[in-house]
Amino acid sequence: MFTDYTKIIIKSGDGGNGAATFRREKYVAAGGPDGGDGGNGGNIYFQVDKDKNTLIDFRYNKKFKAKNGENGSGSHCNGKYGEDLYIKVPIGTVVKDVETGKVIADLSEPGQTELILKGGRGGRGNSHFATSTRQAPRFSEDGEKGEEKEIILELKLLADVGLLGFPNVGKSTFLSIVTDAKPKIANYHFTTLEPNLGVVKTKDGSGFVIADIPGIIEGASEGVGLGIQFLRHVERTRLLLHFLDVSGQEGRDPVEDFYAINKELEKYSEKLSKRKQIIVANKMDAMQDEELIKKVEELAKKEGLELYKISAATKMGVEELIDHVNEVLKTLPKEDLIEVEDKMVYTLEDKKDSWEIKIENGVFKVTGKAIERLMGRINIEDNESMYYLQKNLKNMGVEDKLKEMGVKEGDTVILDDWELEWYE
Helix, strand or coil: CCCCEEEEEEECCCCCCCCCCECCECCECCCCECCCCCCCCCCEEEEECCCCCCCHHHCCCCEEECCCCCCCECCCECCCCCCCEEEEECCCEEEEECCCCCEEEEECCCCCEEEEECCCCCCCCHHHHCCCCCCCCCCCCCCCCCCEEEEEEEECCCCCEEEECCCCCCHHHHHHHHCCCCCCCCCCCCCCCCCEEEEEECCCCCEEEEEECCCCCCCHHHCCCCHHHHHHHHCCCCEEEEEEECCCCCCCCHHHHHHHHHHHHHHHCHHHHCCCEEEEEECHHHCCCHHHHHHHHHHHHHHCCEEEECECCCCECHHHHHHHHHHHHCCCCCCCCCCCCCCCCECHHHHCCCCEEEEECCEEEEECHHHHHHHCCCCCCCHHHHHHHHHHHHHHCHHHHHHHCCCCCCCEEEECCEEEECCC
16 A cells, blocks of 8 residues: 555653762761762654655554653662664655644655654753752752654655656556556546656666656645645656647547646646646547647647657657656756755754743743753752752742732742742
């Protein structure tokens, strides 16, 4: 089964907690703090796997999680880092953010590896919080939680040439003749359901990849039929061969077909609509009305496009077309056909200093990553730890903001999940 679109959930590993321990040795009356740091949580990477060609592995397995970091321990022993998770995908996979729709990564190079989601940072042990006035801190820092995201994986075929045209115009027959691909061929009045790829071997020893893009019908850009799924594959091609049936057997107007498909390309992507095209008038051997080929010739002249007349069934004109395509491809650059917006790596660092205060029913709620991090290293039962909390709230500007918002002695203040009573 060819699968080219899926949604999955990824979660990076949680950071391990720092330890709050003290040195205990014979003949050492008052050993100092020696809590080790927690290990960082595992990152999530996406990596191109040359042996994969579909996203079928993600059809049932929808959630992927990296390993958590281990907790720190005494004697300054740091916790082990969580193992990174490498998710293998076929070449041509595009990773998108579900929430924003932005492209995060375009995995179009062999062996390419991209960091997508960073793991949570490990918490610091109590040895980091010792000062000249606080020599025995009884608190440490909890590790950061990993980040969870829903993402889209889209597979866009990597082909040099794409075959366009309505169903039953001869694209599959053409592909089977010029490559080793073996598409299902019959007098179908419905479209091929899966894209087919093949490699064309040319006389000069070079070669190029050609893709039979399943029939794009009117309304494809709005999702009619399987339109959107198929249009995404056309994005990767450098050259389009637009097949038109000039036999007249189907009773279709090739000129109307040409404009109908190009209209769908333009609706889907303006950049795609400007990609170089060559018109291929197919089924010349079975032509019943010479007026049709004359109309196609006028169309090519009007649009300034090259026209090749062939019969895929009898191989008439096929060799000349392939030779010409090979020469044209040498003049077309292999550009990055998918535009990756600002490279995104999800990270907790982006929000580490953020906090906000809301008043709900007379209660002051202080939330944000900065508050989560702070409360993760507070021991509510320890006076030194509470003093450390007050000092940090003042340094962060939270205390001044609460006063500005009218907090009074005896009011309830919720810091993350901790409910405290405000006093001056």
